[in-house]
Amino acid sequence: MRFIHTSDLHIGKTVSGFSMLEEQKAALKQIMDYVKERQADAVLLSGDLYDRSVPPAAAVTMFDAFLTGLSEMGVTILAIAGNHDCGERIGFANRILEKRGLYLEGKLEAPVRFVDIPDQWGFVRVHLAPFAKPAEVRSLYRCEGSMKTFEESFEExxxxxxxxxxxxDILMAHQFVVNQGLLPELSDSETRVSVGGTDQVEAALFQPFCYTALGHIHGCQQIGKNPVYYSGSPVKYSFSECSHRKSVLYGEVGENGKVTLERLPLTPVHDMRKIRGRLADLILPEVVSAADPEDYILAVLTDETELLDPIGTLRSVYPNIMQLKWEKRAVEQDDTVIHDDIMKEKGPYGLFADFYELVTGKTMSEEQEAVMRETAEQAEEEVS
Known part of the structure; x- marks a missing residue:
């Protein structure tokens, strides 16, 4: 069985006020070309199909055209909802669409729904596990006792x-997967659903599957030694992704379940890059022409004196400049970024625990910890 694996389309996303629809349309076209060229049997879309739960009309139209084009090729399409998607909207009319080989799994089912895709050795079974919070899993599977973490919910x-x-067997999932506690390579454009690291799921759980097609992280990477892969997003959505080489994963499942993989590159309409230097130097013709001036640009200015309308000056030669920073201010901002990373890693519970110990000089009791964890989870659910 031959498949194409991608995720985190985030159709309808804007970056620094710039619509990414043109980039997304070009990436989807290239994916369709690969499907045709490689004669893929299935396309796996592992969540975050849209950038928000209620996507704009233009985003829905674009995704509809993509699915229609794939369907006309006769390929089986399997898609799950991510944490950015509205499961009910993604799963609308899914039982009707199945007849055209289109499986849109918006809400988790118990047990997890699967689709058998035939090939020359029988069939490959693809299991569809859309994003779901522990509270949803606990209710769906009627679990007794507490279920606080995503790993506990996925074990169930x-x-x-x-x-x-x-x-x-192939598993499609949209989770924050780690390898023995080691985090995957992250970027600034990802949204974690974390209370003190409770969103982490160990890659070892997926050992029974010959391939795990993950979504959620925007850089293509393998997690652990088993065939557990993030495809990464097909488009760059932050300047922390400048070094990424966007791609989709093409896989073939052999007779014994062994999967061979190949990364197929995607070419952006406009790349995303950073430039640094004095304003007068950055607008020199030889500097501007050294790369595509229509790339999406983050400019870091090293000038020590005040400048008159630097963004306007840069935009006259770099029409798609997205962000402007001064080096001195950038250093100050770096401290804030480090601080933000610590806050994200600790989560609300970890931060409160530190605060409690600082004020009282004591650590919280088990009863206090339980109350605080429950309160933090409730707050997180209300925000998300």
Whole structure:
């Protein structure tokens, strides 16, 4: 069975006021070309199909055209909702669409729904696990006792999976997966759903699958030694992704379930890059022409004196400049970024625990910890 794996389309996203629809349309066109060229049997879309739960009309129209084009090729399309998507909207009319080979799984089912895709050795079973919070899993599976973490909830989900008799199983999931506590390579454009690290799921859980097609992280990467892969987003959505080489993953599942993978590159309409220097130097013709001046630009100015309308001056030669920083201010901002990273990692519970110890000189009791964790989870659910 031949497949294309991608995720985190975030159709309808804007970056620094710039619509990414043109970039997204070009990336989707290239994906369709690869599907046709490689004669793929299936396309796996592992969540965050849209950038927000209620996408703009232009985003819906673009995604509709993409799905229609794939459907006309006769390829099986399997898509799950991510944390940015509205599950009910993604799953609308999914039982009707199945008849055209289009499987849109918006809400988690118990047990996890699967689709068997035939090939020359029988079939490959693809399991669809859209994003769901522990509270949703606890309710859906009628679990007794507490279920606080995403890992606990995924352990429960996998306990009820119906594996194929041939052992050729693929899992599609949209989770924050780690390898023995080691975090994946992250970027600034990802949104984590974390209370003290409770969103982490260990990659070892996916050992029964011959391939795990993940979404959620925007850089293409393998997690651990098993075939557990983030495809990464097909478009760059932050300047922390400047070094990324965007791609999709093409895989073939052999007779024994072994998967061979290949990264297929995607070419952006406009790349995303950083430039640094004095304003007068950055607008020199030889500097401007050294790369595509229509790239999306973050400019870091090293000038020590005040400048008159530097953004306007830069935009006269770099029409798609997105951000402007001064080096001195950038250093100050770097401190803030480090501080923000610590805050994101600790989460509301960890920050309160530090605050409590600082004020009282004591650590919280088990009863206090339980109350605080429950309060932090409720607050997180209300915000998200």
């Amino acid at each position: 989900i996998l306990r009820h999976v119906t594996y194929s008799p041939g052992g050729r």
